Amino acid sequence: MNSQFDFIVVGGGISGIAAALTLAKNGCSVALIEAAPKLGGLLGSQSFFHGNEELVFDYGTHLLRDTGNKVIDDLFIKPFVNKNYERYQILKNGNFFKGKLNASSPFINANFLNPNDYTQGEIELFHNASLSKLIEPKALSEYDNCEEHLCEIFGKTFYENIHRPILKKFYGRNGNDLIPGAHSLLGLSLLMVSTPEKTRELKKDPILNSRIGFHSFHEGISDLVSYYPTNNGIGLWTEELTAKLKDWKVKLYTASEIENINSNQNRIEAVVLKNGEEIQCQHLLWTVSPFSLIKILNPNFFQGRQFEKCSTSLYHFISNEAPLTDLYYFINYEPDMLSFRTTLYSNLQNKNAHHPIRLTVEVISPTPIDPKVAEEKIQKELIQTGIFSKEAILTSVGHFSLPNGFPLPTHSNAMHHADALNYLKSHSQNLTLLGKENANLFFLNQVLTHSHDTALKLHHSFNQDFRQISL
Numbered sequence: 349m350n351s352q353f354d355f356i357v358v359g360g361g362i363s364g365i366a367a368a369l370t371l372a373k374n375g376c377s378v379a380l381i382e383a384a385p386k387l388g389g390l391l392g393s394q395s396f397f398h399g400n401e402e403l404v405f406d407y408g409t410h411l412l413r414d415t416g417n418k419v420i421d422d423l424f425i426k427p428f429v430n431k432n433y434e435r436y437q438i439l440k441n442g443n444f445f446k447g448k449l450n451a452s453s454p455f456i457n458a459n460f461l462n463p464n465d466y467t468q469g470e471i472e473l474f475h476n477a478s479l480s481k482l483i484e485p486k487a488l489s490e491y492d493n494c495e496e497h498l499c500e501i502f503g504k505t506f507y508e509n510i511h512r513p514i515l516k517k518f519y520g521r522n523g524n525d526l527i528p529g530a531h532s533l534l535g536l537s538l539l540m541v542s543t544p545e546k547t548r549e550l551k552k553d554p555i556l557n558s559r560i561g562f563h564s565f566h567e568g569i570s571d572l573v574s575y576y577p578t579n580n581g582i583g584l585w586t587e588e589l590t591a592k593l594k595d596w597k598v599k600l601y602t603a604s605e606i607e608n609i610n611s612n613q614n615r616i617e618a619v620v621l622k623n624g625e626e627i628q629c630q631h632l633l634w635t636v637s638p639f640s641l642i643k644i645l646n647p648n649f650f651q652g653r654q655f656e657k658c659s660t661s662l663y664h665f666i667s668n669e670a671p672l673t674d675l676y677y678f679i680n681y682e683p684d685m686l687s688f689r690t691t692l693y694s695n696l697q698n699k700n701a702h703h704p705i706r707l708t709v710e711v712i713s714p715t716p717i718d719p720k721v722a723e724e725k726i727q728k729e730l731i732q733t734g735i736f737s738k739e740a741i742l743t744s745v746g747h748f749s750l751p752n753g754f755p756l757p758t759h760s761n762a763m764h765h766a767d768a769l770n771y772l773k774s775h776s777q778n779l780t781l782l783g784k785e786n787a788n789l790f791f792l793n794q795v796l797t798h799s800h801d802t803a804l805k806l807h808h809s810f811n812q813d814f815r816q817i818s819l
């Protein structure tokens with residue numbers, strides 16, 4: 349059997365969904381190929397049974413947020429966030445660092461350092477901000493590595509005492525082994541210094557404003573609203589988007605793997621599935637790893653190269669007691685602890701509706717960890733951080749290792765990645781690379797916006813080409 353489409357989109361995460369919906373809404377015929385049984389990727393939820401009770405947990409991003417772009421919000425967010433979603437103008441997120449829970453702001457409180465280090469760090473931070481005013485601002489790519497960038501922004505003392513141990517905890521590397529910007533995926537873009545009052549004054553300076561954060565999430569609030577389903581996981585949103593794709597006649601191939609790709613003179617003509625089905629297209633949009641495409645097109649291309657990885661796992665728990673905090677989520681930056689982000693669903697959702705109390709702890713680690721060891725360590729950490737009382741009983745419900753979680757942003761990985769993209773760009777004229785794996789983007793709204801905008805441009809140029817052929 350073979351079929352023919354204007355566009356084939358590979359990967360049914362938010363990138364593939366956004367591209368397919370945009371193209372279909374503009375009248376193109378689209379096929380979407382997804383390896384898993386359901387669409388959603390990192391915006392999915394999974395169910396576990398505890399006794400007879402079905403408990404829902406997410407496996408990646410939890411919250412939706414307006415992008416601020418009306419066209420995108422009207423297509424992907426506003427039609428879905430109805431009475432079944434909670435709305436948040438303020439996100440209550442905190443962090444744990446130097447044995448203390450900062451339950452009022454997501455930014456690390458540099459005041460938690462010992463007084464000498466704090467004083468020296470603050471002097472360097474202000475000195476560097478004054479220097480920055482005298483020189484041309486540098487692009488991120490002009491820095492040699494993450495350490496050089498962080499030292500220039502925050503100073504050597506804050507880097508040594510804050511950023512270096514945290515980069516080591518999650519990536520197992522020092523900042524000079526990582527690309528500039530590697531810290532931003534871990535929520536380390538701003539630091540909390542000084543007092544709340546002085547910070548309000550300091551933030552009037554644009555350079556300091558980009559380096560230091562308010563002491564409370566109640567300050568500096570944006571107009572953009574965040575959302576989470578009241579009685580479900582975030583997978584509800586991608587299920588609703590899947591229904592929309594079907595309404596717009598996108599042909600969905602779920603649980604489908606690609607065996608081969610037929611090309612002719614720098615043009616991709618068809619994708620062949622493992623079941624032998626051939627799907628022809630005018631243009632291919634690839635939203636998954638570029639390495640998996642190269643493996644099909646040229647299996648020898650990366651022979652002998654070493655790829656470095658870090659591992660991302662999710663640990664789902666229930667508790668017999670409510671947490672001692674009303675934070676929605678917090679990041680554990682303590683170098684000796686294992687956890688990364690903990691999300692407390694019972695604080696996000698209608699408290700009365702959900703029993704028992706559910707939480708997900710994400711672990712990013714340089715090497716994989718035995719799940720039993722990790723579970724025990726996380727249970728202890730949840731009590732040590734003061735999130736749960738010493739009497740709380742935390743029961744593990746399940747864990748999940750993400751095949752494509754957090755990237756490991758080392759120089760050599762960045763080089764392999766750039767080589768892969770260059771190879772693919774030169775291989776085919778009718779191939780577009782999208783998504784977190786290809787576009788040097790990570791956060792949900794960045795990926796959504798990029799995929800939507802790129803698909804719209806493709807639709808316009810596709811229409812022009814088509815008109816030229818018809819004439």
Ligand SMILES: Cc1cc2nc3c(=O)[nH]c(=O)nc-3n(C[C@H](O)[C@H](O)[C@H](O)COP(=O)(O)OP(=O)(O)OC[C@H]3O[C@@H](n4cnc5c(N)ncnc54)[C@H](O)[C@@H]3O)c2cc1C
Nearest residue numbers: 359361362363383389390408409636753783784790791792
């Ligand atoms: C643990 C974690 C937490 C995160 N938290 C946040 C957050 O709080 N806020 C935020 O903004 N962002 C967050 N992100 C980032 C954000 O979720 C992702 O960047 C975004 O969802 C990526 O979408 P995507 O479509 O590019 O990729 P994915 O969601 O990874 O989707 C790729 C899809 O392709 C499928 N696939 C893979 N290989 C193939 C193949 N060969 N053929 C067919 N299909 C294939 C996969 O099954 C998957 O469905 C988080 C990421 C992680 C890992």
